[in-house]
Amino acid sequence: MKPTDFGRLSRRAALVGLAGGLVAAGMGGQALAAPSLNTGKGAYRRIQLVNSRLQERLDAVYWIDGEYVPEALQEISGILRDWRADLVKPYHERALDVLAAAHRKMDVDEPFEVVSGYRSPQTNAAMRQRSSGVARNSYHTRAMAVDVKLKSRSVRQIAGAAESLSAGGVGRYSRSNFVHMDCGPVRTWGA
Secondary structure (H helix, E strand, C coil), rough: CCHCCCCCCHHHHHHHHHHHHHHHHHCCCCCCCCHHCCCCCHHHHHEEEEECCEEEEEEEEEEEEECCCCCHHHHHHHCCCCCCCCCCCCHHHHHHHHHHHHHCCCCCCCEEEEEEECCCHHHHHHHHHHHCCCCCCCCCHHHCEEECCCCCCCHHHHHHHHHHHCCCEEEEEEEEEEEEEEEECCCEEEE
């Protein structure tokens, strides 16, 4: 998928988005259950992201009734692309589930602001030369990690929501004002 294609929705993705909006409207703004509890008819998972560097926004229902929606997954991978190298890698679905569940736990309407999504090995190596906080074998290079922030929530609040899931790694980067979430082993770091 080319970066210019990200703004276009397939008919199915548009219908899926519409269905998700209708379901959300029917719920009167109530928070959804965690992904592990989303089962059966009518269950869905939604993710809201904004990538300021790319001037792109996304509000997508990416899982419905036990199945991931391929068109939505492509759009999510696009907004999380390595913007330095303009490379897209398909995102691991579990990483998206962690993000969506943490967002729901905080009961916020604003989208997660993406600080860093996928990083090519070359981009990751270049970042490691500038910062000791970049891991050599980062989950970012596997499309399994996202660094995010919210204007309405602190690093402590975002990390607390993610940690409560016990679903992967959570890093607190308070000085830089973002939280790392991944779908690797359960672990925490930072202050």
